[in-house]
Amino acid sequence: MSRRTVLGSCVAAFAATALLAPNATAAPSVVQANPVADGARAQLLGFPLARGTAGLTTELAVAYTLAERAAHGAGVPLSINSGKRSRAEQAALWREGIATYGSAAAARRWVLPPNESTHVTGRAIDVAPRAGAAWLQRNGSRYGLCRTFDNEWWHFELATVPGTPCPPRVPDASVRRR
Numbered sequence: 001m002s003r004r005t006v007l008g009s010c011v012a013a014f015a016a017t018a019l020l021a022p023n024a025t026a027a028p029s030v031v032q033a034n035p036v037a038d039g040a041r042a043q044l045l046g047f048p049l050a051r052g053t054a055g056l057t058t059e060l061a062v063a064y065t066l067a068e069r070a071a072h073g074a075g076v077p078l079s080i081n082s083g084k085r086s087r088a089e090q091a092a093l094w095r096e097g098i099a100t101y102g103s104a105a106a107a108r109r110w111v112l113p114p115n116e117s118t119h120v121t122g123r124a125i126d127v128a129p130r131a132g133a134a135w136l137q138r139n140g141s142r143y144g145l146c147r148t149f150d151n152e153w154w155h156f157e158l159a160t161v162p163g164t165p166c167p168p169r170v171p172d173a174s175v176r177r178r
C-alpha cells in the first residue's frame with residue numbers, strides 16, 4: 001500500500017468518524033495512529049495543516065487543524081506552543097523538572113520521562129494563549145480533542161470520538177490513565 005493510500009484512508013477514516021458516527025462510544029484509535037516521518041510536512045493530501053503539527057500523529061494533526069480553523073473563524077486566537085518532542089528534548093525537560101521540583105515524584109506532576117510522554121509519541125499538544133485553550137476546552141470534543149490534566153490548562157490530546165464528551169480529567173500527569 002502506498003504512503004498516499006495509507007494517509008488517504010486514515011483521513012477518510014477520521015472524516016467518517018467525525019461526520020458519520022457522532023454518537024459512537026468506542027475508544028478513539030490513537031493506538032493505531034500513524035506518525036508521519038517527514039517532520040516538515042505542511043500539507044496532507046492538499047489539506048494545509050496548522051503550524052506546529054509536524055511530527056504529530058495524522059489524526060491529531062488533522063483534528064487540531066480543524067479546531068484551530070474554527071477558533072480563528074470565531075475570532076479566537078489559538079496556536080500550538082509545543083507538539084511533538086524528540087526523546088532528547090523530553091529528557092532535557094525531565095532533568096530540568098527534577099531539578100526544579102526536587103524529586104522525580106514531584107516532577108512527574110508536570111513533566112514525564114521520554115518513555116512515558118505523549119509528546120514524544122506525537123499524541124499531545126500544548127496550546128496558547130489561555131483564551132484559545134479555554135475555547136478548545138469548550139469546543140475541542142467536536143474534534144475529539146480534550147484537556148486531560150487538571151493542572152495543565154494548555155495540554156490537549158485526542159481522547160474521545162469526535163462529537164462525544166471528553167473523559168473526566170485526571171489531577172496531573174503523574175496519574176496514569178487506563
Ligand SMILES: [Zn+2]
Nearest residue numbers: 124125126155
Ligand atoms: Zn503537554
